[in-house]
Amino acid sequence: xxxxxxxxxxxxxxxxxxxxxxxxxxxxxxxxxxxxxxxxxxxxxxxxxxxxxxxxxxxxxxxxxxxxxxxxxxxxxxxxxxxxxxxxxxxxxxxxxxxxxxxxxxxxxxxxxxxxxxxxxxxxxxxxxxxxxxxxxxxxxxxxxxxxxxxxxxxxxxxxxxxxxxxxxxxxxxxxxxxxxxxxxxxxxxxxxxxxxxxxxxxxxxxxxxxxxxxxxxxxxxxxxxxxxxxxxxxxxxxxxxxxxxxxxxxxxxxxxxxxxxxxxxxxxxxxxxxxxxxxxxxxxxxxxxxxxxxxxxxxxxxxxxxxxxxxxxxxxxxxxxxxxxxxxxx
Amino acid sequence: xxxxxxxxxxxxxxxxxxxxxxxxxxxxxxxxxxxxxxxxxxxxxxxxxxxxxxxxxxxxxxxxxxxxxxxxxxxxxxxxxxxxxxxxxxxxxxxxxxxxxxxxxxxxxxxxxxxxxxxxxxxxxxxxxxxxxxxxxxxxxxxxxxxxxxxxxxxxxxxxxxxxxxxxxxxxxxxxxxxxxxxxxxxxxxxxxxxxxxxxxxxxxxxxxxxxxxxx
Numbered sequence: 001x002x003x004x005x006x007x008x009x010x011x012x013x014x015x016x017x018x019x020x021x022x023x024x025x026x027x028x029x030x031x032x033x034x035x036x037x038x039x040x041x042x043x044x045x046x047x048x049x050x051x052x053x054x055x056x057x058x059x060x061x062x063x064x065x066x067x068x069x070x071x072x073x074x075x076x077x078x079x080x081x082x083x084x085x086x087x088x089x090x091x092x093x094x095x096x097x098x099x100x101x102x103x104x105x106x107x108x109x110x111x112x113x114x115x116x117x118x119x120x121x122x123x124x125x126x127x128x129x130x131x132x133x134x135x136x137x138x139x140x141x142x143x144x145x146x147x148x149x150x151x152x153x154x155x156x157x158x159x160x161x162x163x164x165x166x167x168x169x170x171x172x173x174x175x176x177x178x179x180x181x182x183x184x185x186x187x188x189x190x191x192x193x194x195x196x197x198x199x200x201x202x203x204x205x206x207x208x209x210x211x212x213x214x215x216x217x218x219x220x221x222x223x224x225x226x227x228x229x230x231x232x233x234x235x236x237x238x239x240x241x242x243x244x245x246x247x248x249x250x251x252x253x254x255x256x257x258x259x260x261x262x263x264x265x266x267x268x269x270x271x272x273x274x275x276x277x278x279x280x281x282x283x284x285x286x287x288x289x290x291x292x293x294x295x296x297x298x299x300x301x302x303x304x305x306x307x308x309x310x311x312x313x314x315x316x317x318x319x320x321x322x323x324x325x326x327x328x329x330x331x
Numbered sequence: 332x333x334x335x336x337x338x339x340x341x342x343x344x345x346x347x348x349x350x351x352x353x354x355x356x357x358x359x360x361x362x363x364x365x366x367x368x369x370x371x372x373x374x375x376x377x378x379x380x381x382x383x384x385x386x387x388x389x390x391x392x393x394x395x396x397x398x399x400x401x402x403x404x405x406x407x408x409x410x411x412x413x414x415x416x417x418x419x420x421x422x423x424x425x426x427x428x429x430x431x432x433x434x435x436x437x438x439x440x441x442x443x444x445x446x447x448x449x450x451x452x453x454x455x456x457x458x459x460x461x462x463x464x465x466x467x468x469x470x471x472x473x474x475x476x477x478x479x480x481x482x483x484x485x486x487x488x489x490x491x492x493x494x495x496x497x498x499x500x501x502x503x504x505x506x507x508x509x510x511x512x513x514x515x516x517x518x519x520x521x522x523x524x525x526x527x528x529x530x531x532x533x534x535x536x537x538x539x540x541x542x543x544x545x546x547x
Contacts, residue, residue: 075413075414076373076374076377076413076414077370077373078368078370079370079373079374079377079413079414080413080414080415080417081413082409082410082411082412082413082417083409083410083411083417083418084410084411085411085413106513107415107511107512107513108374108413108414108415108416108417111415111417111418111419111456112413112417112418115409115418137516138516139515139516146515146516147516148516196360196369196370196373198356198360198370198372198373199357199360199369199372201357201360201361201364201369202369203364203368203369204364204365204369205364205365216368216513216516218367218368218370218513219368219369220366220367220368220513220516220517221365221366221517221520
């Protein structure tokens with residue numbers, strides 16, 4: 001394994017020290033494993049936070065900033081943060097108007113945040129949770145509640161962050177968050193695994209000429225292993241599954257996020273995006289906003305995910321609303 | 332036949348179990364690769380490191396309170412264990428600790444009640460047998476302990492039966508369809524692999540019970 005780290009045990013702490021130093025104008029460490037917006041909590045605004053395992057840069061801490069997140073609870077690689085860290089992150093974002101916790105559908109995250117929220121509610125805090133479950137691969141529609149949260153969570157943060165900045169109340173934000181994630185569907189594919197730093201071993205086994213469809217953001221297996229496809233072939237397959245899942249219809253307005261999982265180049269991504277654009281035009285679906293790049297990686301995994309969100313007039317405003325996070329800017 | 336376990340023996344048994352988990356870190360990561368994200372060993376060792384810190388940091392100069400020791404481990408797991416292991420094992424240790432509060436030594440009967448509460452701490456988070464989880468190891472193990480006690484087996488004999496039941500429980504997860512956690516998203520692909528959480532639970536139980544058995 002060749003990674004530029006010092007020791008495995010110091011990895012996360014050193015990363016956070018470097019991150020807060022480089023971005024000291026926007027963020028600060030306010031407790032062990034908790035990074036917050038400078039100046040948080042903000043008066044007269046509901047707080048918006050997230051948390052989860054490391055290894056997904058720029059997620060999660062890269063999304064801290066105006067119009068996006070107020071604080072993040074940081075876990076070890078691919079592992080949920082402990083209850084105290086979740087508690088501290090929620091508190092850091094609470095100016096008294098309450099906090100919306102937007103996390104992915106993973107048992108570790110749900111249990112640790114769940115327990116922290118119980119404690120805070122007993123202390124009188126107003127906290128609500130929205131769970132991202134946009135990954136089409138991880139369960140059939142009949143068990144939609146069991147689906148993983150993947151890059152669609154970023155759309156959730158964007159909408160929640162915008163609504164918070166507009167002065168929206170917590171309950172309205174919770175409903176809007178649930179609705180936007182319901183209207184978001186994602187699916188990915190990968191041809192090479194990420195390398196787990198503790199062992200130097202790959203996160204999954206895959207043949208030289210194979211790819212995995214529906215792989216998770218931690219290298220979890222997905223739907224099936226197939227022979228490597230061309231960009232158009234795999235994009236056609238992924239788009240078909242996403243479009244039929246909601247379903248997305250003619251005349252829908254959508255936001256598209258094409259996300260590199262870590263080692264897939266922008267060159268490849270734009271070839272993939274060409275095909276996404278052709279498919280959507282042919283279906284009469286209008287792209288209101290497109291993001292192409294690296295948004296929610298899995299260390300150095302080779303692959304990509306596509307996220308489609310159906311928008312209405314209100315959520316289009318949220319997508320367009322200014323955001324100035326460390327690694328995510330909307331002008 | 333002693334049938335009594337003292338504070339130091341519980342403390343040593345917990346530490347022995349934590350050390351054995353660390354010895355198997357990569358094995359657990361490897362089990363977690365085909366049906367998870369290859370980090371179960373890292374997760375469980377990271378969480379149990381907090382247990383060891385709590386146990387070693389417990390000041391037994393004042394009083395050797397087994398309940399307080401286990402509750403300290405439980406609280407450390409809940410608050411800083413993280414991952415799915417923190418809350419689950421945290422609940423287990425805390426509930427177990429409550430049953431033996433204030434005791435510097437415990438009887439066979441206390442021991443059985445302690446382990447029933449340990450399993451209950453995990454069960455109350457909604458875990459059921461047959462879903463391919465850590466519960467598939469602990470539930471049969473505690474059932475075997477309760478049965479051995481009821482049938483008049485010695486504590487030493489019970490430890491052997493617990494180990495067998497736990498091992499069988501772990502192995503049974505191989506052919507189960509995962510209904511909980513990360514592997515529950517894989518459908519049939521989860522079949523044919525032992526659950527890593529069931530395996531680490533087995534390592535924990537078997538090391539602990541072996542250590543206790545040696546004191547009897």
